[in-house]
Amino acid sequence: MTKRILRFAPSPTGYLHVGNIRTALFNYLQAKKVGGEFILRLDDTDKERSTQNFIDQIKRDLEWLGINWDKIEQQSLRIDRYREVLTELKDKNLVYECFETALDLELKRKKQQNLGLPPIYDRSALKLKLEERNILRDKTESHWRFLLSGETVTWEDKIAGEIKVRTSVVSDPILVKGNGQFLYTLASVIDDADFGVTDVVRGIDHLTNTAVQIEIFKNLSSHAPIFGHHSLIVDSSGENFSKRSGSLSIKSLKEVGIEPRAIVSKLVSLGTGDGVDVDKNIDELAQNFELSKFNNAPVRFDKEALEVLNKDIYEVNFISESQKFISVKFLKKEITQEDFEPLKKLSNHIVYLKFAGSSLKKNLFDNLENFNNLVRLDLKNNPFDDEDLSKLLSLENLEVINLIGTSITEKSIETFNEFKNLKRVYLWKTKISQSDIESFNQQQNKVELVGAVIN
């Protein structure tokens, strides 16, 4: 079976916002789920609007959210390749040279509007004779358009179902601008073909582009990828997000203390019937990811809901101080010394501490050392070592340790029996050697190892 290759292709002309990240996640999670490849492609052929600053911020934002790419590509470095393909299209008479200025086109559109006609380019440049073109070329910059077939393009969309677009109702797209800039339409097709992209998920606003691009793929004798077009998200006033609106940029959400986990889990549930599950990390979300769960009706994204969700993650969420048993969840990405302060007040309670997907710094095990009312510790996915474990030996009430998604050594297993009251250790998805488990099982143990898979 061919390897699935997906990509996220932002233009570095602004900061990424939650809408862009939703697209990134659709592609990233699908790639992860099928063990495919995920490419970050920077669509930076617009030299005036693309900046290094935006490129750097895009990379920072994605990394912060846990969206990691296997390969990075940059369109501005592939212009020679685009020129080569343009020549191929010229040789096949599939592109034609046009000389209208922006103002000419605007006037044409107005005229069509007044006559009640659809604003489609009238192809007048196709009628120009060779001499006329030579004269015009001396006077003005020329741009190139792709000659659409006018036929109906049909595809089975992974989200929107069967789609049919008649290209006779679409203007022949400009592939190269007067200043020589290659536009997204052609550059994207060449890249998707050259990089072997198998699946493209993007916003429903790209439907017409997709029809046009499928025609170009065919003419270049390349296979078009499988497409899925997701709905767009709107803000609380019903407006579309734009890079320029800024308020829900990832950068600004990070600055006001929103946790990456809140953003990712919210975006993954939006538009499905599923509730938000902040307990799952990005790999677990990938395992459950189904494109077919999403529908293509616009969905509202409101910042307040994100803030509420964030509290669940950010704050040490005591169920109630008056309760005897308290469960404390830490889902923050980075845990600091300060986060442990409130725990000091809990000296009369029975406590269950849960660290799911946070990153525990080494010294934080020191904070647990004297936390004698701890009964259950959940380290899910957080690395620890033998030294960390031995720090917990003084905890007389510790009964359960959950080590799902971590890895343990033979020494750690032996330490389990030294705990005063430890009864159970959960080991699902824990990396552990078979011989270690076997030798543990042969001993007289006070502790039960649950969920260890012996291959």
Ligand code: GLU
């Ligand atoms: N640069 C394009 C955009 O941001 C990419 C669209 C696509 O995924 O093909 O809209």
